[in-house]
Amino acid sequence: MKMKTLLSRCVATSLLLGSSSVLAADVTPKQVVEHYADIAHSVYADALTTAQVLDQKIQSFIASPSQAKLIEVKQAWLDARVPYQQSEVFRFGNAVVDDWEGQLNAWPLDEGLIDYVADDYQYELGNEGANANIVAKTELTIGASKVDVAKITPQLIxxxxELGGSEANVASGYHAIEFLLWGQDLHGVEPGAGERPYTDYVQGNGCTNGHCDRRAAYLQATADLLVQDLEWMEKQWSSKVSGNYRQTLLNESAQNGLRKMLFGMGSLSLGELAGERMKVALEANSTEDEHDCFSDNTHNSHYYNEQGIYNVFTGLYKRTDGTLLSGPSLYDLVAQKDAAQAKKIQSQFDVTRGQVHKLVESAEDNNVHFDQLIAAGNAQGNALVNDTIMSLVAQTGSIEQAAKLIGIDSLNPDTADHEF
Known part of the structure; x- marks a missing residue:
């Protein structure tokens, strides 16, 4: 069954908005940074709301597991990814986000830490937790240490x-939940995602693969932790909370705020999205390095990362309830300096967003997902991913140009040690 996503609605809207950032008279850097904080708060508020829906769907599924309810939970997970992926543009430059996000979106993960896996699954060499299987045990032995995991709680997870010092030991977040819902994708570079049966959560007779009670407890605790984490971050950007990160940001110079905005856009565009999320997987032809590898939702995650970059540049964000947030933008500041260059930079953003959307078209229209595009021997698929990488590199150049036009020199977006 093909999963419905929110993409069609969001794409249709965003394409209409492609050139709608209207130059406001005398937009100031301070106003632009304040609106950036407003966008961040709205994105995290939407991420929280969709995570709460996911949490509620998981509670209902665990109480009475069925195939129909599993499909509903999976859809809730897909829906929750839409706003969260648009939030990643706030990571780079805002340490409060970057220091926090690993608990929600760390990847790739050695899923054998959490639950059963195929005998031949690939994991990080030397990772003592790679086959720990928390679901099946009440105590773990990692090196000389013993860890009591009898009671599964959000705090335990x-x-x-990073149990045992390995970054591959990811116990929490969206991808842990994704694995617990879909299971491993054992199709390699062939069509198909994970196929975990709903009976993995049936209590008593009918339970498959054992330990259904602990698996359910793990899934629920991970969802609860996700909500708790997002509640905290939503408050960090709220205008109604005193002493939070929003106040810290707005008390800094506006120029420093603009630098954080542009550095975040450039670093997500270049080092993270083009580099870590595409180049690494393409060069290694590795499905293990695919972002949403269990659900085959990677195309959407990449697209909404790009949409997040676009949101910050244009000052536009389409909320999950359909309302449009708009206000003073980087585009406006650039246009006040050089209207012709602003249009040229905007054009590059439009081209790149369209190019990233081709990954979505490949998956949704042709059933050729990201793990198939990066396969060795798929020359056409490899070329599509490589063209997308190069378009993101070009977009980063436009971000640097925009920075210079508004007085931000030596932006130096993070490359994550990749060469392009």
């Missing part, structure tokens, strides 16, 4: 992240 948070504490188990």
């Amino acid at each position: 948070a504490d188990l992240n």
